[in-house]
Amino acid sequence: MSNLQLASSILVDPRPAFAALDKSPRFWFPLLVPVAVQVAMTFWYFGVVDYPWLLDEVFGPAASQQANTPSKSLMMWSTVAALALGVPLLRVLEAAYFWLAGRLTNIQRPFRQWLALTCWSSFPYVLTVFLMVIPLVSHNAAKTTQDGLSLLSLNELVFHLPRDSRWHTLMSSITVLHPWLWWLTVLGVRVWSGRSWRFSMGLALLPMLVLYGAWVLLVLL
Template structure:
């Protein structure tokens, strides 16, 4: 009987963890140290992204979207080949599969990196704990569901690009690159939510690995600077 009574409390505790991670991350990470349960935020991120993608493809003006995507290709041959395979079902399924693969893969890679870094610098984190750290730091991306939903509701014509679903990306806020621009995907990837996640990763690594704040910043920034730097260099080489 007591176990049954404890179920609502456990659910409330889980929900509060999702919210307190956004405004009180250090205390939340300390509370998660014993049972980090990294699969919870990962499943939440996969679910919210899936819901947003399904909703998006149910309302988007696909003819318009396809024209926008084909316009970003340089040659007529590329456009002709792409038009043969870019059906609505193909794009929807590929987007959903990408979502289901991306989050676990990203958290595995980041978790492995954080595990190695922590063992080099301190007493070390297990893979499970470093995986959970990466997953919980990704929580700000859940906010893309209400933000994307608002964009869909405001677009009565259905002429809404993928990048428009994230109104807090640097592309939407600052650069306003068209889809054909080589720097568009990079500017779309950099957003207030991704920056927020980097901050959470710093706080979490500092808390769990018991290192200085400056060390945590360095550890977290290294892979991000390398990836985004390489992405920028690639885009610049294509734009030249």
């Protein structure tokens, strides 16, 4: 399969895609395309947002009048750097977990293959990035926060928590697509390991359970 065929298959019929990746693992396309799209949306966002208004929303009233607040260019390039470095690093860490867990459970797969799994199973998240176009072309684009761009987050769709809520960041980070991404990871592990659904779910979802469990615990404390 070509990269575009793999992308289409991951979205509508992922099992053949993982079978193809089993024979020929590759990861650059699903790694770089979402990052490039998010970086493009970031430049677009900072090009239209009312920056003094944004500062007041993020740092509190009258923040835009203070001398120590970050400049627009600094905040924009910091966001771009976080995306360009943070997303690939996250995929590498995920792949490292699967590589180590695979060795411990006798699933002999190279690191490159696990990196392909993490990149392709997270690829559908690019759909949420494309949806950022909607608020960016709306009449209220200048008065939209970065959290407000994520139309499929639980906070935007369900909870509508204010920024000062201790649950705001967690609810803004989880989208309705995340269960789909987790299921793709489980499916990929099952296809490549030949193990049971129970085993595949345990191996694939353990990092998410630890991460979000610790996050909820920190919020509660």
